Amino acid sequence: MTIEELEQIAKSVQQENAKYDYELNVCMDLACASQGADKLKDALVRAVEQSGKKVLVRRTGCMGPCSHGPLVRVDPEDTLYSKANAAHAEKIVAQLGSEPVAGLQCDLNEHFDSQVRVVLENAGHIDPEKIDDYISRDGYKALLLVLTEMTPNGVIHRITESGLRGRGGGGYPTGLKWGTVAKSHGDLKYVVCNGDEGDPGAFMDRSVMEGDPHRVIEGMAIAAYAVGASKGFIYVRAEYPVAVSRLTTAIREARRRGLLGNNICNTPFSFDVEIRLGAGAFVCGEETALIASIEGRRGTPKPRPPYPAMSGLWGKPTLINNVETYANIAPIVRNGGKWFFNMGSERSKGTKVFALTGKIANTGLVEVPMGIKLREIIERIGGGVPKGHTFKAVQTGGPSGGCIPAEMLDVGVSYDALLKMGSIMGSGGMIVMDDTSCMVNVAKFFIEFCMTESCGKCIPCRAGTAQMHTLLTRICSGTGTMDDLELLEQLCSTVKEASLCGLGQTAPNPVLSTLKYFRHEYIDHILNKRCPAGVCNMESQVEVMA
Amino acid sequence: MSGESDVKTLVIDEQEVSARSGQTILEVARENEIDIPTLCHLDGLSDVGACRLCLVEIKGSNKLLPACVTTVQEGMEISTGTERLRAHRRTILEMLFAERNHICSVCVSNGHCELQTLAQEQGLTHVRLPYRNPELRVDASHERFTIDHNRCILCTRCVRVCAEVEGAHIWDVMGRGIDSIIISDLNQPWGESACTRCGKCVQVCPTGALFDKSKIGSDHPKYPDFLPYLNLMREAK
Amino acid sequence: MSKLRLATVWLDGCSGCHMSFLDMDERLLELAEYVDVVYSPIVDAKVYPESVDIALVEGAVASVDDEKKIKKIRAHTKMLVAMGDCAITGNVPSMRNPIGPEAILDRAYIQNASAQQQIPCVVVPKLLKIVRPIHEFVKVDVFLPGCPPSADTFHTALTALINGGPLDIPALTRFGA
Numbered sequence: 030m031t032i033e034e035l036e037q038i039a040k041s042v043q044q045e046n047a048k049y050d051y052e053l054n055v056c057m058d059l060a061c062a063s064q065g066a067d068k069l070k071d072a073l074v075r076a077v078e079q080s081g082k083k084v085l086v087r088r089t090g091c092m093g094p095c096s097h098g099p100l101v102r103v104d105p106e107d108t109l110y111s112k113a114n115a116a117h118a119e120k121i122v123a124q125l126g127s128e129p130v131a132g133l134q135c136d137l138n139e140h141f142d143s144q145v146r147v148v149l150e151n152a153g154h155i156d157p158e159k160i161d162d163y164i165s166r167d168g169y170k171a172l173l174l175v176l177t178e179m180t181p182n183g184v185i186h187r188i189t190e191s192g193l194r195g196r197g198g199g200g201y202p203t204g205l206k207w208g209t210v211a212k213s214h215g216d217l218k219y220v221v222c223n224g225d226e227g228d229p230g231a232f233m234d235r236s237v238m239e240g241d242p243h244r245v246i247e248g249m250a251i252a253a254y255a256v257g258a259s260k261g262f263i264y265v266r267a268e269y270p271v272a273v274s275r276l277t278t279a280i281r282e283a284r285r286r287g288l289l290g291n292n293i294c295n296t297p298f299s300f301d302v303e304i305r306l307g308a309g310a311f312v313c314g315e316e317t318a319l320i321a322s323i324e325g326r327r328g329t330p331k332p333r334p335p336y337p338a339m340s341g342l343w344g345k346p347t348l349i350n351n352v353e354t355y356a357n358i359a360p361i362v363r364n365g366g367k368w369f370f371n372m373g374s375e376r377s378k379g380t381k382v383f384a385l386t387g388k389i390a391n392t393g394l395v396e397v398p399m400g401i402k403l404r405e406i407i408e409r410i411g412g413g414v415p416k417g418h419t420f421k422a423v424q425t426g427g428p429s430g431g432c433i434p435a436e437m438l439d440v441g442v443s444y445d446a447l448l449k450m451g452s453i454m455g456s457g458g459m460i461v462m463d464d465t466s467c468m469v470n471v472a473k474f475f476i477e478f479c480m481t482e483s484c485g486k487c488i489p490c491r492a493g494t495a496q497m498h499t500l501l502t503r504i505c506s507g508t509g510t511m512d513d514l515e516l517l518e519q520l521c522s523t524v525k526e527a528s529l530c531g532l533g534q535t536a537p538n539p540v541l542s543t544l545k546y547f548r549h550e551y552i553d554h555i556l557n558k559r560c561p562a563g564v565c566n567m568e569s570q571v572e573v574m575a
Numbered sequence: 576m577s578g579e580s581d582v583k584t585l586v587i588d589e590q591e592v593s594a595r596s597g598q599t600i601l602e603v604a605r606e607n608e609i610d611i612p613t614l615c616h617l618d619g620l621s622d623v624g625a626c627r628l629c630l631v632e633i634k635g636s637n638k639l640l641p642a643c644v645t646t647v648q649e650g651m652e653i654s655t656g657t658e659r660l661r662a663h664r665r666t667i668l669e670m671l672f673a674e675r676n677h678i679c680s681v682c683v684s685n686g687h688c689e690l691q692t693l694a695q696e697q698g699l700t701h702v703r704l705p706y707r708n709p710e711l712r713v714d715a716s717h718e719r720f721t722i723d724h725n726r727c728i729l730c731t732r733c734v735r736v737c738a739e740v741e742g743a744h745i746w747d748v749m750g751r752g753i754d755s756i757i758i759s760d761l762n763q764p765w766g767e768s769a770c771t772r773c774g775k776c777v778q779v780c781p782t783g784a785l786f787d788k789s790k791i792g793s794d795h796p797k798y799p800d801f802l803p804y805l806n807l808m809r810e811a812k
Numbered sequence: 813m814s815k816l817r818l819a820t821v822w823l824d825g826c827s828g829c830h831m832s833f834l835d836m837d838e839r840l841l842e843l844a845e846y847v848d849v850v851y852s853p854i855v856d857a858k859v860y861p862e863s864v865d866i867a868l869v870e871g872a873v874a875s876v877d878d879e880k881k882i883k884k885i886r887a888h889t890k891m892l893v894a895m896g897d898c899a900i901t902g903n904v905p906s907m908r909n910p911i912g913p914e915a916i917l918d919r920a921y922i923q924n925a926s927a928q929q930q931i932p933c934v935v936v937p938k939l940l941k942i943v944r945p946i947h948e949f950v951k952v953d954v955f956l957p958g959c960p961p962s963a964d965t966f967h968t969a970l971t972a973l974i975n976g977g978p979l980d981i982p983a984l985t986r987f988g989a
Contacts (some may be wrong), residue, residue: 327748332624332644418627485729485748485755487625489663492670495753496704516703523666526639526659527627614873658891670985678907679988680897680959686988695986700955701900708942 030287036358042165049085051125052104058091061098072118080122088527091238092153095393111135147380148356149396152240160282163243171362184255194380197351198455200444209338210256213346218258221349224265227311228427233382233460234352238272242279248355253300261302307426311482315530316349329484330530369485377443385411387461404438418463426455428475429535431542451542467564468547473501490533493524507558508565577645585651600642611655615730616643619802631655673704676725684783685793716766733776816865819851823878824905825871829896829962835963846974868895872905877937886950893954899946906943913939958989
């Protein structure tokens with residue numbers, strides 16, 4: 030494969046597409062599929078055949094606003110239909126070239142206008158199972174560019190220059206990480222993609238793996254070239270069967286095109302990727318536990334150092350990045366580090382994909398420049414809290430993050446700002462809560478998650494989260510005391526400071542942040558035996574034997 | 576090798592000490608008779624950094640680091656007994672006492688128990704956390720030994736000694752979080768497992784979770800100090 | 813100086829702490845110069861007095877009656893001392909917690925009874941589902957662990973408490989001592 034061949038493929042796809050007057054892009058991501066997008070697509074294909082019009086019906090990955098699905102976008106007009114079903118198919122096809130179908134068109138300009146799409150640039154535009162679709166949108170161009178024109182050092186320099194930070198949650202500078210692995214000595218090095226997205230309310234990585242799998246593979250191949258690795262693993266949770274099947278197809282296609290395997294593009298560079306399935310443990314998203322799991326051992330974290338960059342998979346230098354991080358690599362290589370650096374805020378560059386869920390009008394995936402105000406994401410892009418209710422808090426970063434109250438909404442989203450507010454960027458889950466949510470109950474929910482997902486290796490996380498859960502259960506059932514509250518705070522401190530890995534160290538965040546911003550709700554539960562949101566059942570259990 | 580002779584100087588609890596490159600903070604502290612409490616660490620076994628009792632403060636870093644796996648650096652200034660550390664240690668010990676059913680008065684290890692001794696050293700007179708009272712098994716299927724999960728603190732010394740020293744690896748951990756439990760083989764009764772009956776796990780167990788059936792009452796001191804000697808003799812061969 | 817009013821209380825325990833207390837032997841006479849025993853299983857008073865300076869409480873809280881008592885004791889006492897492991901950790905009485913009181917009563921009064929198989933339900937107080945240490949019900953001022961704390965421990969601790977002197981309990985005793 031050469032650049033010319035790549036361009037040839039892109040051209041032939043474009044020529045093929047040019048044969049059609051219209052494109053009907055049907056979102057087939059989980060949310061749309063669960064509401065009958067597959068039947069809709071079949072109906073559209075039939076309707077097109079009957080109409081005799083030249084229309085390409087394409088299956089695509091997630092378009093974003095999941096709550097409006099099933100979604101169909103008509104190109105080149107860029108008309109978006111929401112809540113479409115098979116019964117609408119004939120009408121949709123009939124109206125091509127004239128006025129859009131009345132009542133079906135949705136106006137989500139506000140939703141899309143403030144978004145900047147880098148990671149999701151192909152989402153909704155390509156068929157994820159067709160490598161040529163990806164190639165037609167500059168796919169694998171970056172890899173070939175890197176292999177033919179750049180030194181490994183040059184690649185690392187470009188990534189460093191971009192200011193990209195790890196999208197898995199920690200925010201560690203990606204270029205620095207790559208540089209460390211590149212400098213580590215080892216006859217064999219590995220590149221690992223962390224696709225073990227386990228936070229409740231997060232589905233960014235799933236959508237990227239399902240909607241644009243080649244982007245991840247290309248990012249990994251570039252990384253492998255930069256750090257000197259020859260073998261890659263994508264660690265995906267088994268709960269994502271579609272992502273696994275799309276990635277499997279993508280890897281096979283990439284091998285067939287000579288974009289993975291030995292001597293890629295007739296260069297000395299060889300690289301191949303394998304998929305490893307996670308068995309559903311949240312802790313396996315932690316890099317040392319993930320390594321243990323890939324090696325076939327029990328998925329428990331190890332103290333660092335040594336960092337995986339020095340001693341990772343089977344003791345070899347290993348680069349671990351998250352799905353979204355790899356998805357950012359190709360565009361950075363293509364457009365230059367400066368292009369990326371110019372997006373975002375002072376210390377957080379580029380864009381971030383968020384999964385908006387909870388009490389909000391437009392749930393789904395959004396991609397925004399770093400530094401954008403939370404208020405803009407929630408009120409403008411997300412469409413705000415549905416009528417009749419008021420916004421109370423937004424939980425970012427999943428169970429490791431914190432609840433941010435209304436008065437902090439004008440803060441710009443960045444790694445550092447979220448940390449300062451007692452939350453974290455995390456992988457990008459954003460759960461919006463309104464006045465019907467009890468913040469003590471929310472804290473209890475997340476602690477329960479951390480308790481059941483704790484690996485059990487270190488005492489603070491294993492026993493501490495269980496104790497926190499007991500105390501929160503007491504408070505939620507009206508039997509808690511002010512002493513319990515004090516004890517809860519001490520537990521938070523020990524679990525945060527003494528736990529072995531990030532899971533334990535961040536587990537108290539939902540409790541700490543709700544204690545900080547919603548302490549009055551705790552006090553109300555304890556002193557007045559009252560749940561302000563009316564969620565908790567305050568009838569205390571009698572502990573006397575029957 | 577030049578690295579071997581590389582000597583570092585550092586400060587532990589305001590005491591200037593020297594160390595070989597690659598030594599852990601714990602090793603150096605103990606050489607200098609500075610006490611850092613440990614439970615999962617045992618000389619002669621690999622370290623897992625799991626009990627978090629040996630956490631120390633290092634000047635210039637807000638993070639607490641486990642002394643058992645953190646290697647010394649030139650110029651490090653380490654504190655091993657600040658109030659912050661003592662508070663965490665007490666809380667961790669309380670978590671252990673509340674986690675399972677530790678009834679010291681009826682335990683074979685009463686008076687020889689590392690958990691009990693640590694509690695006393697750290698000034699623990701009561702446990703503020705609610706006791707969890709889990710229902711746990713006692714496996715007495717082995718002809719010589721018993722495992723009482725009520726007293727287990729999941730330090731995994733038994734797992735490591737069996738895998739690393741005896742080479743049998745009959746012990747491992749099953750389940751996760753608060754439901755973690757030590758199992759023999761694939762969760763078979765100990766008596767039906769591939770156990771070699773060497774008894775090393777019993778000797779390294781810091782509490783009364785693993786004990787010799789021939790011992791009654793609290794007459795069960797344990798002797799885990801054989802490990803470094805055993806390792807030394809093996810290396811000498 | 814008037815004598816301090818001392819009470820000793822026996823909740824769910826084996827009375828071993830009281831025995832150990834009595835093991836102070838001749839030192840009890842010395843103690844008697846400073847305190848009056850106003851309530852105890854070993855004196856006649858049947859009602860817990862209105863005002864007590866020091867109360868030594870043995871045993872865990874295992875029944876509704878224990879719970880009522882400990883709350884009253886707390887209300888009427890300046891300094892509450894949890895005496896021994898049962899009061900502090902639940903100890904042996906708490907060994908029924910994982911399986912619950914029904915199973916224990918069934919074993920004792922039905923399965924193992926050769927005659928009159930019935931679980932007592934008249935006069936005796938109802939058991940709590942979970943046996944707990946006293947500090948889970950009321951504020952405890954001093955914890956004196958041990959099973960039982962030795963006579964020497966009692967002597968040293970009480971001397972310090974009476975005189976208001978320094979008291980290093982972990983140096984004296986521990987759980988299970």
